Amino acid sequence: MKIVVTAWNSVVMDSWENCNKYESMLLEQMKLGPKVGLVEVKRLIKRKKAKFASDPRGVGNHWVTERDGEFIFGCDARLNVENSIAENVSH
Numbered sequence: 001m002k003i004v005v006t007a008w009n010s011v012v013m014d015s016w017e018n019c020n021k022y023e024s025m026l027l028e029q030m031k032l033g034p035k036v037g038l039v040e041v042k043r044l045i046k047r048k049k050a051k052f053a054s055d056p057r058g059v060g061n062h063w064v065t066e067r068d069g070e071f072i073f074g075c076d077a078r079l080n081v082e083n084s085i086a087e088n089v090s091h
Helices: 002-017 021-030 035-051
Strands: 058-067 070-078
Touching: 002 021, 002 035, 002 058, 021 035
Parallel strands: none
Antiparallel strands: 058 070
């Protein structure tokens, strides 16, 4: 889950700062490991941009719990209130 959150937050933080710094840093780090890891992170980034581009929230504290045999992900949402528009954000 840490990799999923990191990929999501790299896209979010780049949108907050109008740059590509965090995504680039993540991809550079992933090149140091197995190729499959890099491929999966690229897929996560692409998915965030394609399906959740309008969601400006980052993931803060997060947790995974098990309930009735199912895993449930929960988190605190973070928002850069100085540079974001809160309209048309689906929850």
